[in-house]
Amino acid sequence: MGSAALAITAGIENRWLRGLAVLALMASPVIMLLGFPLMVAAIWVLVR
Numbered sequence: 001m002g003s004a005a006l007a008i009t010a011g012i013e014n015r016w017l018r019g020l021a022v023l024a025l026m027a028s029p030v031i032m033l034l035g036f037p038l039m040v041a042a043i044w045v046l047v048r
Contacts (some may be wrong), residue, residue, distance in 0.1 A: 005025035012018040 005022045008025060009018045009021040012021055
């Protein structure tokens with residue numbers, strides 16, 4: 001995952017921006033995993 005993030009962000013010249021982009025790409029699966037139960041709960045509350 002880390003190498004893919006580095007490959008995607010290789011075009012970014014600025015070192016700090018590239019670091020932030022890599023962190024965001026690596027954190028996004030975690031954020032999605034945390035947000036998924038909340039989305040399911042919200043949908044369940046709306047539907048029932």
